[in-house]
Amino acid sequence: MKDINDTPKIDYNKCTGCKRCVGICPGLAIFVIKFKDKKALITLPYELLPIPKVEDIVIALDREGKPRGKAKVIKVNISNKTNVVTIEVERNLAMEVRNIKLD
Numbered sequence: 404m405k406d407i408n409d410t411p412k413i414d415y416n417k418c419t420g421c422k423r424c425v426g427i428c429p430g431l432a433i434f435v436i437k438f439k440d441k442k443a444l445i446t447l448p449y450e451l452l453p454i455p456k457v458e459d460i461v462i463a464l465d466r467e468g469k470p471r472g473k474a475k476v477i478k479v480n481i482s483n484k485t486n487v488v489t490i491e492v493e494r495n496l497a498m499e500v501r502n503i504k505l506d
């Protein structure tokens with residue numbers, strides 16, 4: 404991006420799905436979704452405390468903060484800036500869930 408207010412553009416021919424952008428984006432605006440059979444893995448930025456743990460069952464929230472169901476924490480990358488959490492949800496929630504709340 405030339406300006407921080409520009410909308411990011413991803414070159415899908417070059418993206419390897421490494422997920423590094425999720426923790427780097429200052430606007431917490433990038434999510435990576437991987438479809439896996441009837442489930443979807445959503446990797447999202449998470450800056451709240453406490454930090455979830457792998458295997459935790461958490462509440463999946465939509466963009467408005469409304470609960471959409473349960474999610475299982477699959478991976479947690481702790482950083483000194485933005486932590487990155489991967490959750491597993493039902494496939495039909497892949498484009499709706501964008502945050503989590505610990506139970």
Ligand code: SF4
Nearest residue numbers: 418419420421422424
């Ligand atoms: S996941 Fe993000 S950082 Fe990794 S290659 Fe794709 S766009 Fe770049």
